[in-house]
Amino acid sequence: METVTITMKNQPALYLEADNVAPDKFAGKTAPQIAELHVYEGNTTSTLGKYFEVAGNAGATAADTRIVVKGDVKKVKYLGMKMSAGELVVEGSTDLYAGAWMSGGTMLVKGNVEAFAATGMKGGELIIEGNAGNYLGSAYRGDWRGVSGGKILVKGNAGSDVGQYMLGGEIVINGNADVHVMTHAEGGKVTIKGNAKSKLGGQLVDGTIIVFGTIDVMMPGFKFVDNVELEVDGTKAKFAHFIGDTGERHKKRKGQLIYGNLYKKI
Amino acid sequence: MAEYIIKNGHVFDPLQGIKGDKADVAIKDGKIVKDNQVSSKAKTIDAKGKTVMAGAIEIHAHIAGPKVNIGRIYRPEDKLFTYTPKKGNIRMAGGTSIPTTFKTGYEYAKMGYTTAMEAAMPPLFSRHVHEEIRDTPIIDEGAFPVFGNNWFVMEYLKNNEIENTSAYCAWLLRATKGYAIKLVNPGGTEAWAWGLNCLSVNDPVPYFDITPAEIIKGLIEANEYLGLPHSIHIHPNNLGNPGNYTTTLDTLKLAEGYKAKNKFGRDQVMHLTHTQFHSYGGDNWANFESKSKEIMDYVNKTKNITIDTGNVTLDETTTMTADGPFEHHLTELNHLKWANVDVELETAAGVVPYIYSPDIKVCAIQWAIGLELALMAKDASRCFITTDHPNAGPFTRYPRVIKWLMSAKAREAQIKAFKNSDKVIAATHIAGMDREISLYELAQMTRAGPAKSLGLASMCGGLKPGMDADVVVYDFSPDKPVANPDQIEAAFSRAAHVFKSGVEVVTNGEVVNNGNKRTIWVNAKVKENPQVMRDIQEKFLKYYSVSQANYEALGHHFIPNPYAIEVDASQ
Structure with missing residues (x-):
């Protein structure tokens, strides 16, 4: 695997849209060729090389390419957009749409990400060591x-509206989550190891929410079923099992209505 | 203005009966002229081995106004990854099933369309419609205000007051700068405000105590009393439901006995739109089947009606109609987002996204029905190609519809690709049909036919000297056999040259000029009618949320380049 390192040298005055920073776009290119890829600053199109020092050549394919992003990229959006293979490491924090529409490969952000990370994700893995927006x-x-596959791990906290319209895949938040979790979702799983606030599973059609900590306010559309023993990420514990959202339509399987599930550790 | 001479192309012009003969088309001062009337300075366009037609005419599409804009606003995902940046005098443009106004103009022009009709203008929001028409470059446009659920119309027609209905229609056409009398689910949309619908032509409208049949017949009479260029343009009751073909036949039969009265050469008294949505058999979605034959048998033998197809293109799209109850029905079926608006005394609208999947049997049957209608048409000049954009598919798919109509091989490939191919074949007629639409018939279905139906045949849709120089050259040779049907789609997607009123607006499939677009409307004069004027004033005082002075679409801001067609019914 070949490594390309891009280091911020000239901070943009506006926010930078760098949707070309992905193994798929770098694959088969030399450092000077990568520096020529376009970026947008406001309504101006310019090159990656204007803002970043590019070192190292990419591998022949996305799978053979590892990108390391160094320096302050808090004002850079779309890092890892649509990546399908390979690796992307962001050493600091980054702005909106990190790993959006990614379908494969691994993206690691050592700092925080802003909103819309992993929007429309189909596969691959996104690890955020800090907090998510x-x-x-x-x-x-x-x-x-929404998200139909892949895995997202947030070691810190997440903002509001995690997993809206989720269809599949998995999101694990080691810290706390803000309001609205898996709104409208029809599949997938969100695990919150810390505390949750309110409006979990609003209009949930199908899918699973697991909360280890507290829930400030439960949705009225959820109904307690029973207490169950579950093993989640290697932790065995007792959970209260709720189904819902009972105010929403649900599919039938073998004559039985299929509800979404919410488990709260007791 | 520049002069042009388009040399040696294969010309297809049903207006003059030219069927692919090699001929030259000359353009001077925005008009078509005889080829000896241009000077030696005329720019020569070599059309050898290419097809030459008049600019195509869109008779029914939802391309401007509040309903389209609701679609744009609530479907940002329709625009995702579609934008192209500004380039020279071409503006940024994007969107798929509900493109921006600019993209609408550019895409029509690239396919060789030079005139388009917005199919449903809510009168109260005519100002919004005209602002969007203004911002749609190149193509000439008109808009049909909706009358079929209008309180004035229902009150006058309840007492069979044709003269008052006509006076009101003339006033509304003038106030909204409208082109024709449009009916959408007559009576049914008003019933929707009461939580009801009218599923047959005899279901009474609540409160107004009138039936759809009475509204339809009354508006035919008013239309012919005024002598408008277009006939009534109707989206009948019971759209989209299995077994609705009987409602459609009942609607068509209401035109029996009426004769067109106008000075525009129009022969029909009723245009039935997006007929595909109204040609369904069966009584549920499991035994849903095509009734295209029953519909076309009637249409073929009845000379005073025209139709358009409403072809399903098998795409993800955005449905939108003034048929409010239908959109509610649709959102209950597909669970996708629903927008609904009530427009005071006049109409309503609903919007729901829809995916016509080739893996779903019903969608594949709908696809077949749309094509069957065109393939069964005995008179191609009374059956026009539409997708009811964006309801059955985006208008940008016309080249694909043309491919399916012109190539039995292309249809066969699509039938085979359906997941439920056998069930689709069993429920339709498409599999046995070997008719292939000729280029001449295509010109009838997209040019001469709609021009005549709209009453615009002296202006556009043909290549006769004196007509507007709307001319298209397609890189398609009628001489050579088509090896791959995709060549048809490619040729009709991007015209080699398009002239709008004598200005070259498209070259090699790219927009090169924004043209000089016009807003076409109908100015109908009637005898002074104090009763109707008083009724209008009273309704504005009592019911409307705006004053009469703030209602009309007037002046340069809304209609910077008007083209008024004058009609005099005051005698």
Whole structure:
């Protein structure tokens, strides 16, 4: 695997849209060629090389390419967008849409990410060592087809609207989550190891929410079923099992209505 | 203005009966002229081995106004990854099933369309419609205000007051700068405000105590009393339901006995739109089947009606209609987001996204029905190609519909690709049909036919000297056999040259000029009618949320380049 290191040298005055920073776009290119890839600053199109020092050549394919992003990229959006293979490491924090629409490979952010990380994700793995902003692993604005696969791990806290319209895949938040979890979701799983606030599973059609800590306010559309023993990420514990959202339509399987599930550790 | 001479192309012009003969088309001062009337400075366009037609005419599409804009606003995902940046005098443009106004103009022009009709203008929001028409470059446009659920119309027609209905229609056309009398689910949309619908032509409208049949017949009479260029343009009751073909036949039969009265050469008294949505058999979605034959048998033998197809293109799209109850029905079926608006005394609208999947049997049957209608048409000049954009598919798919109509091989490939191919074949007629639409018939279905139906045949849709120079050259040779049907789609997607009123607006499939677009509307004069004027004033005082002075679409801001068609019914 070949490594390309890009280091911020000239901070943009506006926010930078760097949707070309992904193994798929770098694959088969030399450092000077990578420096020529376009970025947008406001309505101006310029090159990656204007803002970043590019070192190292990419591998022949995305799978053979590892990208390391160094320096302050808090004002850079779309890192890892649509990546399908390979690796991307962001050593600091980054802005909106990190790993959006990714379908494979691994993206690691050592700092925080802003909103819309992993929007429309189909596969691969996104690890955020810091905190995530709002709309982590959600659908694109307006779309009813959200995250359908892949895995997201947030070691810190997440903002509001995690997993909106989720269809599949998994999100684990080691810290706390803000309001609205898996709104409208029809599949997938969100695990919150810390505390949750309110509006978990609003209009949930199908899918699973697991909360280890407290829930400030339960949705009225959820119904307690029983207490169950579950093993989650190697931790065995007792959980209260709720089904819902009972105010929403649900599919039938073998004559039985299929509800979404919410488990709260007791 | 520049002069042009388009040399040696294969010309297809049903207006003059030219069927692919090699001929030259000359353009001077925005008009088509005889080829000896241009000077030696005329720019020569070599059309050898290419197809030459008049600019195509869109008779029914939802391309401007509040309903389209609701779609744009609530479907950001429709625009995702579609934007192209500004380039020279071409603006940034994007969107798929509900493109921006600019993209709408550019995409029509690239396919060789030079005139388009917005199919449903809510009168109260005519200002919004005209602002969007203004911002749609190149193509000439008109808009049909909706009348079929209008309180004035229902009150006058309840007492069979045709003269008052006509006076009101003339006033509304003038106030909204409208082009024709449009009916959408007559009576049913008003019933929707009461939580009800009218599923047959005899279901009474609540409160107004009138039936859809009475509204339809009354508006035919008013239309012919005024002598408008277009006939009534109707989206009948019971759209989209299995077994609705009987409602459609009942609707068509209401035109029996009426004769067109106008000075525009129009022969029909009723245009039935997106007929595909109204040609369904069966009584549920399991035994849903095509009734295209029953519909076309009637249409073929009945000379005073025209139709358009409403072809399903098997795409993800955004449905939108003034048929409010239908959109509610649809959102209950597909669970996708629903928008609904009530427009005071006039109409309503609903919007729901829809995916016509080739893996779903019903969608594949709908696809077949749309094509069957065109393939069964005995008179191609009375059956026009539409997708009811964006309801059955985006208008940008016309080249694909043309491919399916012109190539039995392309249809066969699509039938085979359906997941439920056998069930689709059993429920339709498409598999046995070997008719292939000729280029001449295509010109009838997209040019001469709609022009005549709209009453615009002296202006556009043909290549006769004196007509507007709307001319298209397609890189498609009628001489050579088509090896791959995709060549048809490619040729009709991007015209080699498009002229709008004598200005070259498209070259090699790219927009090169924004043209000089016009808003076409109908100015109908009637005898002074104090009763109707008083009724209008009273309704504005009592019911409307705006004043009469703030209602009309007037002036340069809304209609910077008007083209008024004058009609005099005052005698």
